[in-house]
Amino acid sequence: MPPYFDNANSVTFRQSEKIVALLGRTDTGKTSTFNLMTGLSQPIGNRISSTTCQCFSYSNFIDTPGFGDTRNGESSSSHLSLIDFFVSLSSGIDILFYFVRYGTINSSDLNLFVDIYKQILSTEAYSNSCLIISDYSLPNLEQVNINDSDERKYLLKQLHENDKYSYILEKFNNRVLFIDVSPYDYKRQEMSKEILQNFLQSFRPLNRFNCQNLQDAYRLLRRTQEMETLCFDLKTQVDQLTTENQHLTNLYQKQIRKCKDLEESYQNSIKQIEQIHEQTLLVVETNHISTIEEMTRQEFRIRDEVKQVRQQLEEIEHEMDRSLTFNVVSYIPFIHIVTNIIELNTKRRITQRIRQLLHTKKKGL
Structure with a gap:
């Protein structure tokens, strides 16, 4: 089994042969064709998932992971796996089989x-590409791969009537091969191998597809992956901020x-204070x-x-x-009068003091 390569610079290709890369969706026959052309027995996937997880090479053929693998989806990670290999492949690629x-x-x-x-x-890779239609099970396999044969012309006409096939064929200048690599028919396998070998010998692209052209796409996808990670981090931060904001x-x-409760309590307290103040x-x-009335009564009594x-x-x-003369008995009424006068003066002073106090209290209130 050939090794998996993280760095294509470690791969040594035979310079006399064309370097061929196999591309396409999962389970379109890439690895089966790779085994057919190299004589290896790499594991083959199915219609659900791809077995090939990394690019690997043997005898000038490069097998690639299938795009659209249901395990990974058509995510940028599968694209990067291919680009990582192609970018490091300094020798370039002669033919791209799609x-x-x-x-x-x-x-x-x-x-x-x-x-x-x-x-x-x-788009520069179009001139180095050829469409491989696998699982062609009709009997005329050999005839549809002969240039200018009636079977091939009729089949190409049918394909051009399908806008999806027609789009690819126009990009590849009608470069198309029909193969059948079914493991149950050895004869058709050998016929398909011969068809591919004849095309590799006859097809001479003007230039090798320079893998340095992938640098822009490589940086773009790397940047996209970084942006996806950054967006995820930002989303996490936004979620955290949303939670904190809530x-x-x-x-x-x-x-x-x-x-509001404090304000309501304050208003109630103000009302209670006002009521107490009024009371x-x-x-x-x-x-x-009452005091003034009592003092007035006392004043009247004193006046009397x-x-x-x-x-x-x-x-x-x-x-x-x-x-002209007085006896001792005559002094008694006089003493009584003096006493009343003193009492009267005392009550007047008390009355004045009480009025001053009431006046002061009234001002304070």
Whole structure:
């Protein structure tokens, strides 16, 4: 079994023979044809998945992984596997065999062809390419591969009526071979091998397909892969930021609700304070009115007493005028009068003090 090559510079090709690369969708007969031309027995895939996972070479033939492998899809990683090999292949390629199955080509196959030649290789590769239609099971296998034969002309006319075949044939200038590499028919295998060998001997491309032309596509796909990784990382960061933003939004909403509760509590407290203040003012005012009324009554009583004392003083003066001498008993009413006068003055001072205090309290409220 030949080795797998990570670096095609380690591959030594026979310079006298053309370097041939086999391309196409998964399970179109590439590895079977590779085994037929090299005499090897590489594992063969099926219609679901490809067995060939890396490019490898033997006897100037290069087998490549099948495009459209259902295990990997038509992702850029499968393209890069091919480009990594071709870019490092400094000697270039003489012939590119592009494989399709007979009678099964569809829009997906045509899109894959366009993708390979425009995005992976280049349009310059058309002049080095040949269409290989595998699984051609009709009896006239030999006749349809003879130039200018009626069978070949009729078959090519039918193919050109199919816009998908016609597109590829026009790009390849009608270079097409029909082969049948079925493992159950040794004779048709040998016939197919001879058809391929005759074409390799007769076809002389103007120039080798220079694999350096793949550099732009190589950088583009590498950049695409890097961008896909970057986009994935950015998406992860966006998801994290979205989660954090949702968390912050929830916290913000909680704080808003808390602020509203505090504001409502504050308003209730203000109302309660206003009610208490009104009640306090009412009580103070009521007490003040009661105090003033009581003081007014006391003032009236004091005035009455003063009036009585004055009357008594007047009577004493009259008595003194009538009598030049006094006895001890006459001093008793006088002492009583003096006492009342002192009490009256004291009550007046108390009244003034109370009024000053009430006036001060009223200003403070």
